[in-house]
Amino acid sequence: MKKLFGLIVAFSASFSFLYILVSMDQPARHASLKSVHLPPLIAIHDLFSAHAGSGADGAVQGTALNPGTEIGWRAPSGTESAVTPDLTLPQTGTYPGPLPTVVLIGSRPESGTSRDHERTVRFLANRGYAVLSIDCGALADNSGVPDAQAGPQTTTGCTAATIRDETRRLTEREIADKAALAVIGSGLGGYLALMTMALEPSLFKAAILHSTGMDRAPSAPDNQIAFRPQKAVATGPMQLGLPDHGEISSAVPALLDLAQRIEGAVLITHGNADTVAPAEHAHILAGALYSSGNHVETAFFNHEDHCYSRWQTRVQVARLQEDFLAHQLGGRNGGYDYIELLAKLF
Numbered sequence: 001m002k003k004l005f006g007l008i009v010a011f012s013a014s015f016s017f018l019y020i021l022v023s024m025d026q027p028a029r030h031a032s033l034k035s036v037h038l039p040p041l042i043a044i045h046d047l048f049s050a051h052a053g054s055g056a057d058g059a060v061q062g063t064a065l066n067p068g069t070e071i072g073w074r075a076p077s078g079t080e081s082a083v084t085p086d087l088t089l090p091q092t093g094t095y096p097g098p099l100p101t102v103v104l105i106g107s108r109p110e111s112g113t114s115r116d117h118e119r120t121v122r123f124l125a126n127r128g129y130a131v132l133s134i135d136c137g138a139l140a141d142n143s144g145v146p147d148a149q150a151g152p153q154t155t156t157g158c159t160a161a162t163i164r165d166e167t168r169r170l171t172e173r174e175i176a177d178k179a180a181l182a183v184i185g186s187g188l189g190g191y192l193a194l195m196t197m198a199l200e201p202s203l204f205k206a207a208i209l210h211s212t213g214m215d216r217a218p219s220a221p222d223n224q225i226a227f228r229p230q231k232a233v234a235t236g237p238m239q240l241g242l243p244d245h246g247e248i249s250s251a252v253p254a255l256l257d258l259a260q261r262i263e264g265a266v267l268i269t270h271g272n273a274d275t276v277a278p279a280e281h282a283h284i285l286a287g288a289l290y291s292s293g294n295h296v297e298t299a300f301f302n303h304e305d306h307c308y309s310r311w312q313t314r315v316q317v318a319r320l321q322e323d324f325l326a327h328q329l330g331g332r333n334g335g336y337d338y339i340e341l342l343a344k345l346f
Contacts, residue, residue, distance in 0.1 A: 025332065025333070025335055026326065026332065026333035026334075027332060028127075028128045028326075028331055028332045029326075029330035030099075030128065030180060030329065030331065031097075031330075032096040032097040032099050032100075033096065033099070033100070033128040033330070033331065033332070035096055035097075036092040036093055036094065037092075037093060038091070038092065038126075038128055038332065039091055039126065041126060041127075041334045042122065042123060042126045042334070043334060043337055044315060044318050044319060044322075044334065044337040044340065045338065045339040047119060047122070047123055047318065048119075048311060048314065048315060048318075048339065083134055083135065083136065083158045083162055083166070084135070085132055085133065085134050085166050086132075086133040086135075087130065087132050087170075087175070088121050088125050088130070088131045088133065089130050089175075090126065090127075090128050090129065090130065091125075097174070097177075098171070098174050098175065098176055098177035098178070098180075099128070099129065099175065099176060099177060100129050100130070100176075100177055100180035100181075100182075100325075100329035101129060101130040101131070101132060101170060101175070101176035101177065101180065101181050101182070101329075102129045102130070102131050102132070102181075102182050102183070102184060102325065102329075103134065103163060103166075103167055103181070103183045103184070103204075104117070104120065104124075104133045104134070104183075104184050104185075105134055105136055105163065105183065105184065105185040105186075105189040105192050105193055106133060106134065106135040106136060106189060107135075107136045107137065107186070107187060107188045107189035107192065108137060109187070110307045111186045111188070111189070111210070111211045111276070111277070111306050111307050112186025112187055112189075112190070112210025112211035112212075112269070112306070112307065112308055113184075113186050113210050113308060113314065114187065114189065114307070115307060115308070116314060117133070120321075123322075124321075124331075126332075127322065127325070127326070127331040127333070127334075128331040128332050129325065129329065129331050130170070130175060130176055132167065132170060132176075134158065134162070134163055134166060135158075136162075136163075136189060137158065158192075159192075159195075160192060160196040160198075160199045161199065163183070163192065163196045164199055164200050164203060167181060167183075167196075167203060179205065180205060180328075180329040180330060181203060181204045181206075181329075182204060182205060182206040182207060182208065182325060182328060182329055183196060183197065183204050183206075183207050183208075184207070184208040184209075184210075184321070185207075185208075185209060185210070185212065186209075186210040186212075187210070187211050187212065187213075187277065187306065190209040190211065190212030191212055193207050193209060193212075194209070194212070194255070194258045194259075194262065195258065197258075197262045197264065198261040198262055201261060201262060201263040201264075202263060204264055205264050205265070206264050206265040206266070206324070206325070206328040206329065207262075207264060207265075207266045207267070208266075208267045208269075208321055208325075209267070209269070209282075209285075210269050210270070210308070211269075211270055211271065211274060211276075211277055211306050211307070211308070212268070212270070212277060212281075212282060212285070213274075213277025213278060213281045213282065252281060252284055255281060255284065255285050255288070256285075256288045259285055259288035259289045259292060260288065262289065262292070262294065263294070264295075265294065265295035265296070265297075265324075265328055266286075266289050266294055266295070266296050266297070267296075267298075267299075267320060267321070267324045268282050268285065268296065268297070268298045268299070269298070269299045269300075269301070269317055269320065270282035270298075270299075270300050270301070271301050271303075271306060271308065272301060272303075272304065273302070273304055273305050274305055275305070275306065276306040282298070282300070286298045297320075297324060299316070299320055301313045301316070312342075312343035312344070312346065313343075315339055315340060315343040316340065316343050316344070319337070
């Protein structure tokens, strides 16, 4: 009995020591963030709790009266932008200089991490990033319109050029570090992110794409798209070549064309049970990016739909985003969180 008790104590001590090691906070590597005092890190398990946050977690909240936030600033020509961007800055006390910056593209219908938009902004600002949120609203597929650009286009004037120009404006005003920019998009917002990277390949150092694809049920309104769970498909090896022409939709060649023009690292996440944007498209896109020499990371989730309905998926995606951005842009990293183990077990 004493030996068994000793083994249990030794195992518990070893496990606790290992957990402490892997869960240690990793400080920011970006030069501007090294010189300032940032607020305490939000743990991922706190991020997904019922607590909504009160601003003490390190995000300057998006209000017009807050000097740390600008809403819909004017272009140099004096004309208003077609969209209303919302800039959220980390709480750094004094101005540290240009910050690592994430451009977060919002679109409808709901997809990927779009349901967690406010939570994502809080999390990223807490990690030290300036976050430029651009709500591109509803999107429409103009592929059947003569002389229209292939693929989904916005109906609100929000285009790849809009996203590029708003991002440039941040670098010109020395808010964003032009060498540490990333773009995040979900669903059709992810496709807009791809278009922006292809439009000016040297602008963004990295991109994160969730549930990205070009196919959707054409008859369903944005707020009435039904996601039908289906049996999960086992994640297969990355497809490095183009499938036979008869096996792909007309959307895939456009994705491949974009992939050939993109520079920078890309993180792709997708649900294998996605009935709106087929997971096969994400595999093909990842393979094309890899073949073009890009750094590509992928995560495919069984039993997951287009809008990441399972909390387990959202937890794992938060960790993937944090690790990826810390490596690419130099923000803070909170280390392993016990809720990640629960997400994988359940």
